[in-house]
Amino acid sequence: MGKEILFTEQQIEQLKEKGLIIESINNAKEILKHFSSFDVIEVYEKLFMKDGRFKENITIEKIFQFYHYDRSIQNILFKYTVYIERVFKNKMASVISENLGVRKEEYLNIKNYILRNDSEEIIRNVIEEINELSGDENPYILFKKVTFSKMTSLYDFLSEEIKEKIIPFNFLQT
Template sequence: MGKAFFTYEQQLYKLQSEKELTISDPSYALKTLEKLSYYSLIGGYKDLFKHPASKKYLRGVTFEELVAFYKFDEELRTLFLKYILHVERHIKSMLSYHFCEKYGENQSAYLDINNYNLKHKNKNDIYRLVRALNDTISLPTHYAYIKHHINTYSNVPLWVAMNALTFGQVSKMYQYSTSDIRTKISTNFNNISEKQLHQLIRIIASCRNVCAHGERLYSFHVKENIPNMP
């Protein structure tokens, strides 16, 4: 059976009586749970403050300390996301430039699977990528600039479509671009090979998702191998 529903008052009682969390201002705690939710605040940050065996809070730990740590992680996500967006913009700019430099501005270029590194093991992933790209530039769309290019020019150049792509899609597009395009892009970053840049893009894309969706950043673990760089 899953977790039972508790009212805010029951949640506070449980924290105080069963988990032995110090709550000096119940009114403040109640309003905070209403804004942040029990799961986001307590479920997200309890492990640092609890005794592993008893599952109760360490003596003297306060509700305010949990809130302070939540806000620290929130500010950390905001800071990371700010600079991740700078990197994302740079990657998108370089990828659209060098892809169009080689294949031209027609949308048929980036919708052609033959313009990617079409090895047998990549084929299904490239088909999925191209379908996602096609969906991005198809009507109906909530992107006004894409609708404008479809209606006015019957063509959405990659540098226009790029803004609507997720960083995950950009990561896949870089991964399956031909080696010469990846190399040209990587030369914009000092002492980073095209393979290392791909690893970094994947890591940054994962971190971006954590930041954008309000997940815990302080305990985020990178599954990718971080490349050794000078």
């Protein structure tokens, strides 16, 4: 069975028993009222605790400050991940339109993709899932609905010549 749900005052007492410094009960209540104890405290236990006790001079405010720092880094990474995904999908749409066609039956024809070993089922599934998406057959619009995972799978099965047009650099070259 899961952990027992504790009210804010009980959580604060439990944290104090484990050695967490609570400089302001009001601050601690506000933190735990608006953010889950799991998100703010338990996620970072390995950083701030040793042998089930908080390390010396660790306050709930310090942990909360770290929580905000961590979230801001995650937000930055998310922002640029979304940006990279959009650029990749747009470039895929452009190159695929130019090289394979603009209609679904053209650019989603399995004959346009390189089958390796036992991979035919993978590309068939990817093509089928993309084909099932409703809407415009234009890859510029349709690819916006496709998950990044499916897009990278589609990319994996393209010829090297087409891949180089999508990502025109090689990390291995110096």
